[in-house]
Amino acid sequence: MAAHLDNLGDTLRSIRAAPRTIELLRDLHTQALTESPYLSVDSQPQSAALDRFVALEPDKCALVYLLLRANGARFVVEAGTSFGVSTIYLALAVSQNASVQNTTQGKVIATENEPTKAKRAREHWSAAGDPIQDWIELREGDLRETLKVDMPETIDFLLLDIWSVLALPTLLVVKPRLRVGAMVVVDNYSASREGYRDLTSYLGDPKNGFKSITTPFQGGLHVAVYLG
Numbered sequence: 480m481a482a483h484l485d486n487l488g489d490t491l492r493s494i495r496a497a498p499r500t501i502e503l504l505r506d507l508h509t510q511a512l513t514e515s516p517y518l519s520v521d522s523q524p525q526s527a528a529l530d531r532f533v534a535l536e537p538d539k540c541a542l543v544y545l546l547l548r549a550n551g552a553r554f555v556v557e558a559g560t561s562f563g564v565s566t567i568y569l570a571l572a573v574s575q576n577a578s579v580q581n582t583t584q585g586k587v588i589a590t591e592n593e594p595t596k597a598k599r600a601r602e603h604w605s606a607a608g609d610p611i612q613d614w615i616e617l618r619e620g621d622l623r624e625t626l627k628v629d630m631p632e633t634i635d636f637l638l639l640d641i642w643s644v645l646a647l648p649t650l651l652v653v654k655p656r657l658r659v660g661a662m663v664v665v666d667n668y669s670a671s672r673e674g675y676r677d678l679t680s681y682l683g684d685p686k687n688g689f690k691s692i693t694t695p696f697q698g699g700l701h702v703a704v705y706l707g
């Protein structure tokens with residue numbers, strides 16, 4: 480955690496964003512990194528996460544931003560939004576990809592089932608300045624239901640930053656819309672190995688069309704690419 484704080488300035492230089500957005504991210508990450516840790520598979524009840532960011536670490540957020548820029552992603556689903564920190568990176572990348580592709584089409588579908596968290600997320604997106612909030616559609620409620628309707632025809636990127644038991648059900652809802660080359664990034668893949676057992680079997684089964692690798696970020700950040 481101390482290393483993340485020490486490196487925060489360098490990490491934030493990995494992304495292209497307005498000074499106001501960078502300052503907000505610096506503040507939000509600092510708050511997130513100094514809260515007590517929470518891992519969904521440990522002995523704490525999920526209610527313990529209600530007033531916590533449980534946010535993706537800054538280096539993972541920066542990597543996700545760069546993957547999105549490299550992939551040209553414009554239609555992104557975020558499973559698990561909390562206070563909306565990682566969502567800001569997704570929205571930055573989508574807006575910038577849309578700009579270089581000369582289109583206004585693109586969105587981040589964010590998901591959160593805790594109303595108090597959804598409210599905080601909206602406040603942060605508003606504070607982040609233009610164009611962040613215009614690119615985000617927050618769906619409140621259980622994502623296993625909210626992601627079933629009104630989805631983009633194709634999805635370029637899925638961030639699974641959700642309790643591990645929900646990861647495979649979420650992927651199964653989104654999978655029919657993944658384009659070839661779409662990426663699925665899963666946080667805490669090694670730390671929550673047991674919880675991800677069903678997801679691991681699914682991603683490893685050749686008939687499902689994925690190739691993937693676990694990168695050595697804190698807790699293991701899994702990166703899967705849908706090859707069709």
Ligand SMILES: C[S@@+](CC[C@H](N)C(=O)[O-])C[C@H]1O[C@@H](n2cnc3c(N)ncnc32)[C@H](O)[C@@H]1O
Nearest residue numbers: 533534535559560561564565591592621622640
């Ligand atoms: C790890 S946090 C997400 C952190 C966020 N990606 C970030 O980096 O700032 C996971 C979030 O998923 C939410 N969540 C859990 N179950 C859910 C469900 N069934 N539908 C929607 N959201 C859910 C939790 O309330 C929690 O805020």
